Amino acid sequence: MAQKPTMDQEIAPGGAVQAEARRENGPGLSLFRQPRWLVSIAGILVLILLPLLYDQIFGVSSGFQLHHISLIGIFILAALAQNILTGYAAQPALGNAAFFGVSAYILTWLSSDIGQPYWVGILAAVLVSAILGLVVGSPALRISGAHLAVATLGLVTTVGALLNFWDTTAGRQNYDLSNLPDFLNDDHTLYYFIFAIVVILLFLSYHLLHSRVGRAWVAIRDNETAAEAFGINLTKYKLQAFVISAAMTGLAGALYATWATTASSSMSSADQTIAFLAMIVVGGLGSLVGSILGAIFVGFLPLLLGQLPSPMMIGSFQLQISTLFTGIYGLLLLLVLIFFPSGLSSLGTRAGNWLQRSHKGEGSND
Amino acid sequence: MIAFLQVVIAGLVTGSLYGLLTLGIVLIYRTTGVLNFAYGAISALCACFMYILLTGPRLNFWLALCITLLFAPLLGIVLERGFARPVLHAPVFTKAIATLALALVLETITQAIWPQLAEVQHFSTPFEGHAIHLGGLYISAIDLVILVVTTTLMLALNLFLMHTRLGIAMRAMADSIPATRLMGASVGRIFMLIWALSAFLAAVCGILLAGQSNLINVQFMDPILLPAFIGAVLGGLDSLPGSLIGGILVGLVSNLLAYFLAGHTLGSLDISNPAIRDTLIFVGFVIVLLIRPQGLRGRALLRRV
Amino acid sequence: ACGGNGTTTTTAASVPGVSNDTITIGAVLDTTGPLKVICAPILAGDQLYFNKINAAGGINGRKVKLVQVSDDGNSTKTKGAVRQLFEQDNAFALFQVCGSGNANVAESYTNSKGIPLVDPIGGGSKFNDAQGKALPWVWMTQPNYGDEGHVIGYYLSSKQHAKTVGLLYEDDVLGLQQKTTLGESLQKNGAQLVASVGYNAAQTDFTAAVQTLKAKHPDVIVLNGLPGPTAKFIATATSQGYHPPMGYLANYPMADNSWAKVLGPAGEGIYVSGYTSTASPVGQEYLKATSSDAVFSAYKFYGYINSKIFSDALSKAGKTLTRDSLRNALDHDFNNYDTGFGPSLTWTPDQHGGVSDFMFLQIKNSQLTPVSDFIKASQVWQ
Amino acid sequence: MLKVEQLYVGYGSLEVLHGLSFDVAQGAIVAILGSNGAGKTTLMRALSGLIPIKSGSVEFAGKPLERLSAERRLREGLALVPEGRDLFGSLTVRENLLMGAYTRHSHAEIEQDIERILEHFPRLKTRLHAHAASLSGGEGQMLAIGRALMSHPRLLLLDEPSQGLAPIIVETVFEVIEQLNRAEGLTIVLVEQNAHQALDVAHSAYILQGGSIVLNGEATTLTANSAVQELYMGGVQELYMGG
Amino acid sequence: MTEVAPTSPLLEIHNLTVRFGGLTAINELRLQITEGEIFALVGPNGAGKTTVLNCISGLIKPAAGRIQFAGQELLSLSAHKRAALGIGRTFQQLQLFDSMTVLDNLLTAQHTRLRAGILSGILPFGLSKREDASARQHAMETLELLGLDSYAQRSAGSLPFGVQKLIGVARALVLQPRLVLLDEPAAGVPPQEVQELATRLRFWQKELGTTLLLIEHNMRLVQAVADRVCVLDYGSKLAEGEPRTVLSDPAVLEAYLGRAASKKIQQEQTSQGASHVEG
Ligand SMILES: Nc1ncnc2c1ncn2[C@@H]1O[C@H](COP(=O)(O)OP(=O)(O)OP(=O)(O)O)[C@@H](O)[C@H]1O
Ligand SMILES: Nc1ncnc2c1ncn2[C@@H]1O[C@H](COP(=O)(O)OP(=O)(O)OP(=O)(O)O)[C@@H](O)[C@H]1O
Numbered sequence A: 001m002a003q004k005p006t007m008d009q010e011i012a013p014g015g016a017v018q019a020e021a022r023r024e025n026g027p028g029l030s031l032f033r034q035p036r037w038l039v040s041i042a043g044i045l046v047l048i049l050l051p052l053l054y055d056q057i058f059g060v061s062s063g064f065q066l067h068h069i070s071l072i073g074i075f076i077l078a079a080l081a082q083n084i085l086t087g088y089a090a091q092p093a094l095g096n097a098a099f100f101g102v103s104a105y106i107l108t109w110l111s112s113d114i115g116q117p118y119w120v121g122i123l124a125a126v127l128v129s130a131i132l133g134l135v136v137g138s139p140a141l142r143i144s145g146a147h148l149a150v151a152t153l154g155l156v157t158t159v160g161a162l163l164n165f166w167d168t169t170a171g172r173q174n175y176d177l178s179n180l181p182d183f184l185n186d187d188h189t190l191y192y193f194i195f196a197i198v199v200i201l202l203f204l205s206y207h208l209l210h211s212r213v214g215r216a217w218v219a220i221r222d223n224e225t226a227a228e229a230f231g232i233n234l235t236k237y238k239l240q241a242f243v244i245s246a247a248m249t250g251l252a253g254a255l256y257a258t259w260a261t262t263a264s265s266s267m268s269s270a271d272q273t274i275a276f277l278a279m280i281v282v283g284g285l286g287s288l289v290g291s292i293l294g295a296i297f298v299g300f301l302p303l304l305l306g307q308l309p310s311p312m313m314i315g316s317f318q319l320q321i322s323t324l325f326t327g328i329y330g331l332l333l334l335l336v337l338i339f340f341p342s343g344l345s346s347l348g349t350r351a352g353n354w355l356q357r358s359h360k361g362e363g364s365n366d
Numbered sequence B: 001m002i003a004f005l006q007v008v009i010a011g012l013v014t015g016s017l018y019g020l021l022t023l024g025i026v027l028i029y030r031t032t033g034v035l036n037f038a039y040g041a042i043s044a045l046c047a048c049f050m051y052i053l054l055t056g057p058r059l060n061f062w063l064a065l066c067i068t069l070l071f072a073p074l075l076g077i078v079l080e081r082g083f084a085r086p087v088l089h090a091p092v093f094t095k096a097i098a099t100l101a102l103a104l105v106l107e108t109i110t111q112a113i114w115p116q117l118a119e120v121q122h123f124s125t126p127f128e129g130h131a132i133h134l135g136g137l138y139i140s141a142i143d144l145v146i147l148v149v150t151t152t153l154m155l156a157l158n159l160f161l162m163h164t165r166l167g168i169a170m171r172a173m174a175d176s177i178p179a180t181r182l183m184g185a186s187v188g189r190i191f192m193l194i195w196a197l198s199a200f201l202a203a204v205c206g207i208l209l210a211g212q213s214n215l216i217n218v219q220f221m222d223p224i225l226l227p228a229f230i231g232a233v234l235g236g237l238d239s240l241p242g243s244l245i246g247g248i249l250v251g252l253v254s255n256l257l258a259y260f261l262a263g264h265t266l267g268s269l270d271i272s273n274p275a276i277r278d279t280l281i282f283v284g285f286v287i288v289l290l291i292r293p294q295g296l297r298g299r300a301l302l303r304r305v
Numbered sequence C: 001a002c003g004g005n006g007t008t009t010t011t012a013a014s015v016p017g018v019s020n021d022t023i024t025i026g027a028v029l030d031t032t033g034p035l036k037v038i039c040a041p042i043l044a045g046d047q048l049y050f051n052k053i054n055a056a057g058g059i060n061g062r063k064v065k066l067v068q069v070s071d072d073g074n075s076t077k078t079k080g081a082v083r084q085l086f087e088q089d090n091a092f093a094l095f096q097v098c099g100s101g102n103a104n105v106a107e108s109y110t111n112s113k114g115i116p117l118v119d120p121i122g123g124g125s126k127f128n129d130a131q132g133k134a135l136p137w138v139w140m141t142q143p144n145y146g147d148e149g150h151v152i153g154y155y156l157s158s159k160q161h162a163k164t165v166g167l168l169y170e171d172d173v174l175g176l177q178q179k180t181t182l183g184e185s186l187q188k189n190g191a192q193l194v195a196s197v198g199y200n201a202a203q204t205d206f207t208a209a210v211q212t213l214k215a216k217h218p219d220v221i222v223l224n225g226l227p228g229p230t231a232k233f234i235a236t237a238t239s240q241g242y243h244p245p246m247g248y249l250a251n252y253p254m255a256d257n258s259w260a261k262v263l264g265p266a267g268e269g270i271y272v273s274g275y276t277s278t279a280s281p282v283g284q285e286y287l288k289a290t291s292s293d294a295v296f297s298a299y300k301f302y303g304y305i306n307s308k309i310f311s312d313a314l315s316k317a318g319k320t321l322t323r324d325s326l327r328n329a330l331d332h333d334f335n336n337y338d339t340g341f342g343p344s345l346t347w348t349p350d351q352h353g354g355v356s357d358f359m360f361l362q363i364k365n366s367q368l369t370p371v372s373d374f375i376k377a378s379q380v381w382q
Numbered sequence D: 001m002l003k004v005e006q007l008y009v010g011y012g013s014l015e016v017l018h019g020l021s022f023d024v025a026q027g028a029i030v031a032i033l034g035s036n037g038a039g040k041t042t043l044m045r046a047l048s049g050l051i052p053i054k055s056g057s058v059e060f061a062g063k064p065l066e067r068l069s070a071e072r073r074l075r076e077g078l079a080l081v082p083e084g085r086d087l088f089g090s091l092t093v094r095e096n097l098l099m100g101a102y103t104r105h106s107h108a109e110i111e112q113d114i115e116r117i118l119e120h121f122p123r124l125k126t127r128l129h130a131h132a133a134s135l136s137g138g139e140g141q142m143l144a145i146g147r148a149l150m151s152h153p154r155l156l157l158l159d160e161p162s163q164g165l166a167p168i169i170v171e172t173v174f175e176v177i178e179q180l181n182r183a184e185g186l187t188i189v190l191v192e193q194n195a196h197q198a199l200d201v202a203h204s205a206y207i208l209q210g211g212s213i214v215l216n217g218e219a220t221t222l223t224a225n226s227a228v229q230e231l232y233m234g235g236v237q238e239l240y241m242g243g
Numbered sequence E: 001m002t003e004v005a006p007t008s009p010l011l012e013i014h015n016l017t018v019r020f021g022g023l024t025a026i027n028e029l030r031l032q033i034t035e036g037e038i039f040a041l042v043g044p045n046g047a048g049k050t051t052v053l054n055c056i057s058g059l060i061k062p063a064a065g066r067i068q069f070a071g072q073e074l075l076s077l078s079a080h081k082r083a084a085l086g087i088g089r090t091f092q093q094l095q096l097f098d099s100m101t102v103l104d105n106l107l108t109a110q111h112t113r114l115r116a117g118i119l120s121g122i123l124p125f126g127l128s129k130r131e132d133a134s135a136r137q138h139a140m141e142t143l144e145l146l147g148l149d150s151y152a153q154r155s156a157g158s159l160p161f162g163v164q165k166l167i168g169v170a171r172a173l174v175l176q177p178r179l180v181l182l183d184e185p186a187a188g189v190p191p192q193e194v195q196e197l198a199t200r201l202r203f204w205q206k207e208l209g210t211t212l213l214l215i216e217h218n219m220r221l222v223q224a225v226a227d228r229v230c231v232l233d234y235g236s237k238l239a240e241g242e243p244r245t246v247l248s249d250p251a252v253l254e255a256y257l258g259r260a261a262s263k264k265i266q267q268e269q270t271s272q273g274a275s276h277v278e279g
């Protein structure tokens, strides 16, 4: 039964809450929070050294492998862009693949058909994407939730169909990107080029998301009504998110065309846009680290699966495993979602909590 | 004139199929807030199952139909247990992506166990070759079946959702799972029922679609998924009659466009190209949404402070 | 057969993908993306054939190891897939890349590096230089839609005496190509293409297409594309009580009995253009090897017969296998070569095009029955 | 009726209730008082099965509850008016009430109960076919209470039922509580900021502080206790408090 | 009660009418709120109090009527612009930014005062960082003033209801707006903290000249702080004036306060005369 301590001693209003508040404020050992700069520096170092060490570690020519790793960098950009729009500004818009595709076509068109320098092409591609972001974002403001998701999904397939129509009308079956500056034809320099962009954009995004603009986005995500009542111009900030996200996806698309040396209408497809969404869901909505982890997961897994021998011999039974990749990939995706419903980035927090708890457990012998 | 009417009727039927497909999607959306992207895969799996019954053991059509319509809810229950339950409390986006992952798994399984269905096969029904002639107009028996089944299912389902204890509980779940549990409703069982029901609807849709074109393969549902979604959103997503109306609208408009644009060019631009047609439909869809963001029959989201 | 030891030359060891006892062959086939319904059975056919060859001791004493990578049917991923085959898996040659754009991308890598690419499944229009001369390292086996269009036009107007023809075509570069050549050929023979309607792969309702073509009263309708949509078109027309007076003629992707089965009763009497025959020796051999399959797969058969062509080439390239020796064999040992599954095939240093002989079949009792001999495209056009 | 022993409850790594033990007799009205963050809501959630308990036992009418889900607990006769109402916003007021009667089957009785609740809260009558999301704060609170009553519970858990209600309705609510208690023997656990009124209707009370019970006793004794008065009743100058 | 020099009204509501479908939630309501006063809006549940607030802050478009704030027409302005004019508010049902820390909630509330846009936001130095530092200081000061500083780093959504309610008040006050709209700030707050709240609201009004429009069912708080009270019933004004007079009006007792309360109030008034909780 309830103990009865002397009252004056024990009943202090708010006392417990405050004590508890202090407890939670204690050493926040969240893996990615405390030594943030340390992790970043280490990450950058690894990125710089990777190409140099790859040959030694894996014993194969790193060119082809690096080329694939560069792809992860492009995916990180796309995931980051989707995360800003969906994870922060809370717009469930699935239209990013449209910018991804359009930008690749603009670059390829300018560079291969019009003969403009590559850099002009990149700039134009990003600019056009940003403008498209504005055009798409404006009506999107009136539409919300699943309606927006379906409408933007429709946009992606429509744009894909139009790009394909362009290809057909122009009588081509693929659209090669020529006129690349030499250093982008080299796997190593392409790698450094892409990751330099990734690091810079991550850095800038980090600051943006922790600024007045980022707070406004999160406020809109958490509570649109309250955000508006506290002076946040919903239209402006949602549009900004659309434009930034589109521009960034556009950059990713142009880089992707550079990486693949070709553009294809499949870049603006439901599959592609859903892959972007899968990245941030797997990684963690509203988390920069999540964008990175998600891009790695979605970018690398099919690659690893592609390394499995096919047909695989199990005893004398011949398993046509290559036709099962999609299923295996889906299954792994499902498992991640079941065990990390709020994304892989929660791995860091969980590890932090676990550290904290075991730490506390040691200390509380009193 | 006859040709035009024929196109209109076909549009109605195709649209009803879109609407039928969306019934199950709207059911899950209304009750759990999730767009089920695995719906097409479930539908295809069930129809393929029936095809195998028809061609493997050579069962009678009606017997195969009954077995399939029993199999579908069971499949729904298995999927709910194995897959939907574990992510029940996950954020909406996680659930949506999980349904996509499920679609990948189901498609792979279907294709792996019935490799012959990778290619198009003939799906025969007793209705094949039967039609009503009205003047020069042909209305095939299966089309009539589709119209009747779709309307009936829509009405029955709407009645069920709006007026029965279980139906109300299903809608309540979408608002708050904890509160639903506080009312003594077994969320797990209701959730299972929703999946069973929606898998049943998926099977009906798959069978009718296969029956209409007498064709089937593992991916045969894929192309109708997006227009069906668009129809559902056009109708309002949270309204069953709305999703049927939306579906019919999409079917009708795309058929009429195809008919009227055929053979026309605009300068050097071939506007009869399917890409142009799809673009026009999409633009129209967006315009409707801009005028009525909640869809034709949807209710505006109410959020009081 | 002969063992791996003995008189293998030292040069072979330095040729990528060729060792004393194996030849590593690369293939880019989409087994994970939208083309998997086509490519997965093709791969199965490839494996069936190579397994047979390997069981019989391989080619010139070497077993064939086929390494397949999927590019998801997405041409932006093709280059990565090809690089994996040649930079990681150290393949000797590229056999099959599925998809037109994909094949073009693959070619831009292999051709410049002097790697043989045999049987790109699509992309034909780009494999000649400006003078019409073949690219040095690419060999096609498939017929192209352009040649086929000429032959179909000739057959319909001259043999079937059709005056007006309608066309349903898949709205892409290949479909348009056939539309052009079919029109040319009809005109040359005094007939006319009166209406044509394009469709896309995702289309579900063909009523408008049926009604549009019907309105122009064509004697016969040519169907271009893939089995699913064309079958849907016929089903739609039939259910709406429409049948062109002289029926339909479908192009070669429909040339197999499973399509006839798909159509059911509506298919009776339909003509199909084809270039393979299961009545041929190789066809019979294939049917025997796949007797346990639930259904006949045209794609699997495609894989099988092309693997045969490729294996023949490897074998003709001799025991000292190099990329040059393979090229030499392909360029010089395939003059009027009997494919064994029906048509003949001719490759010269300047000519790397695929089969250009077509025959016509008709569906009778749900079976494709030949109704003509092989007609060479070069004989009916220019 | 309800017997709680050594109850530990928390969220993640945060422990909120540190080994609570108390019991509630059949037919009693028990008030639970405590300042913000004392853990009152956490306790109610744990009792109704919305959040899992870490350890300890909860026995209801001789039956252990720990392993039962929230829905099973309702079927055992335990209903909760949750903090923040948690209404079904897209359902109408009437449908919300019907949901309250989910486990019951007699159509006539349910209709009768709806009538009764609408009599208590006439304001709801005019809003019967409005969506619950459109209700005003107080209307919503009335609906939450009505909804919980619709299940005919044996034990009613009320988490700040008077919050947001106009004084005149607060009066009604407490009248209804007392009446149900007296006429039907309904057992009630009542969490209130409005300690004055709570102690008025309650037979006994527990005072929760920092997740532990620091004081309990008869309602009248506690009302007289000066510390309680000062901390939970706003001193002697109490005039009238509605919410 | 403190007499406020009757300057021109800060907020004027003319013939405000709001309809939801068939329901007339507000009917031709007129209100005038003087600069610097604490004005309480009370009334039965569903009387339309929150609706009035929502019209002022722009979340609802009325069917008819005018609202003027400091001489400016409000109804033509969008909600976010009204905030920038100096109108802060709390919500009946919290509406905090749940995933943010309490501190970030208060930083976000200062949105209209800060300038940094995207270009300065992406930089790790400069305007954005400078502004943020001062905003942070401001937020901490406000939290301290309300005794909430210990919660600064907690995520708002996981706090107890009563605490969230007070944080809502802090969020409304942090910008020191000219007009603060409070929707039942005392609901869910324990009595002794209601007293403190009363003191702090008074302090705010006196020291900073803030005008407060207060909705409350807690008559103790109303009596303690309100300069004037308006009773709303079915969307119309039932009574208006000094708290003591209004709250003993028989019509008000009948419609709103109820029997027990009226008894109590009469007792109090006869036995003690004016009673304040204040101080
Ligand atoms: N969802 C949650 N996640 C994490 N912590 C929580 C959560 N809900 C409550 N808490 C914490 O549990 C403790 C007790 O909260 P609880 O809501 O039970 O208090 P209370 O006594 O009901 O307060 P109030 O009177 O304000 O309603 C608080 O410290 C609170 O921060
Ligand atoms: N969006 C809406 N749609 C329909 N009815 C509404 C809407 N908003 C408010 N109402 C109705 O208008 C009336 C006034 O609501 P309001 O929230 O202003 O009441 P209130 O005076 O604040 O009541 P309380 O004291 O209970 O909070 C209520 O009957 C409510 O149901």
Ligand SMILES: CC(C)C[C@H](N)C(=O)O
Pocket (backbone or CB within 6 Å): C038, C099, C100, C121, C122, C123, C142, C253, C302
């Ligand atoms: C295998 C073939 C039927 C493929 C077809 N000719 C194409 O290029 O798409």
Ligand SMILES: [Mg+2]
Pocket (backbone or CB within 6 Å): D040, D041, D042, D083, E160, E161, E162
């Ligand atoms: Mg509480």
Ligand SMILES: [Mg+2]
Pocket (backbone or CB within 6 Å): D136, D137, D138, E049, E050, E051, E092, E183
């Ligand atoms: Mg209110």
